[in-house]
Amino acid sequence: MSRDISHILREWKYDPDNAIRIILADDGHKVMQVRQPLGIEQYELDGRPDGKRPFGKPTVLDEIEGRLMKHQEKYNTDEGFKISHDEFVMLQNEGIMFYYRYLHLFQVGDYERTIRDTEHNLKICELAEKYCEKDDDPMVILQYRPYILRMNAISKAMISLHKNLKAMAQQILESAINSINEIPEIDSPTFQFEKARSLNYLKAALNQVKEKEEGPVDKLRKELEEAVAEEDYERAAQLRDRINDLTQE
Numbered sequence: 001m002s003r004d005i006s007h008i009l010r011e012w013k014y015d016p017d018n019a020i021r022i023i024l025a026d027d028g029h030k031v032m033q034v035r036q037p038l039g040i041e042q043y044e045l046d047g048r049p050d051g052k053r054p055f056g057k058p059t060v061l062d063e064i065e066g067r068l069m070k071h072q073e074k075y076n077t078d079e080g081f082k083i084s085h086d087e088f089v090m091l092q093n094e095g096i097m098f099y100y101r102y103l104h105l106f107q108v109g110d111y112e113r114t115i116r117d118t119e120h121n122l123k124i125c126e127l128a129e130k131y132c133e134k135d136d137d138p139m140v141i142l143q144y145r146p147y148i149l150r151m152n153a154i155s156k157a158m159i160s161l162h163k164n165l166k167a168m169a170q171q172i173l174e175s176a177i178n179s180i181n182e183i184p185e186i187d188s189p190t191f192q193f194e195k196a197r198s199l200n201y202l203k204a205a206l207n208q209v210k211e212k213e214e215g216p217v218d219k220l221r222k223e224l225e226e227a228v229a230e231e232d233y234e235r236a237a238q239l240r241d242r243i244n245d246l247t248q249e
Helices: 006-011 060-075 085-107 111-131 137-142 145-162 166-181 189-211 216-229 233-248
Strands: 020-024 030-036 039-044
Touching (some): 006 039, 085 111, 085 145, 111 137, 111 145, 145 166, 145 189, 166 216, 216 233
Antiparallel strands (some): 030 039
C-alpha cells in the first residue's frame, strides 16, 4: 500500500476559508479534518483529540484528578498532593491539543464542544496553580487563562443569543470580565497581552449585545423569562402564545 498522500491533498486543495470539514471515519463515527497548507490534521470530536487513552483513562486530566481524589480520601486533605514536572508536561501537551481542537470547533460554530474543551483546559489551570511541584511550571499555562476564559464565555453567550436569551448572554459576558479582572497578576508579557485583549474583546461583545435593538418578540421573550422565574405560568402561557403568533406572522 502506497504511503503517498498526494492524491488526497489534490482532492482537497488548501483554502483558508474552507479548511475544516466533518467526515465519517471508516467505522462510521464522525471526525474533524483540518486542511493545512502542507497536509491534513484529523481530530476526534469527543475524548482526547488524538483518540488515545493515557493510563487507560479518557485524558491525562482524568488520571491526575483521580489521583487527587484518592489522596483526599486517604488523608482527608489535599495537603501534600503534588504534580511532578513530567506529569505537568503531559497535562500541558494535552491542553495544547484541546486548544487546537476548540479553536477549529469555534470556527465552525460548535459552541457546545468549545465550552467542553475550554473547561478541560481551565481545570488544568486550576490544578497547575495549586499543585505543581516545580514553581516555574504553572505560569506556562496560567498566562493563557484570560484567553481560555474569553473563548469559554463567548461560546456560552453565543448559545444564549441563539436561544434569544439576551439577558443571560449579558450576564455571562459580565461574569467573564469580572473573572479575568480577578485573576492574580502574572509577570509575563503574554499574560498582560492576553488579559488586555480578552477584556477588550468581551467588553466589545457586551456592548454589541446591549446596543442590539430589541423588537417586539425580544421584549416578549424577556417578559416570558420573568414570568417563568416568578412562577406566573398563566401569564407565561399567554406570552408564549403571543410570541408564537408574532413569529408565524
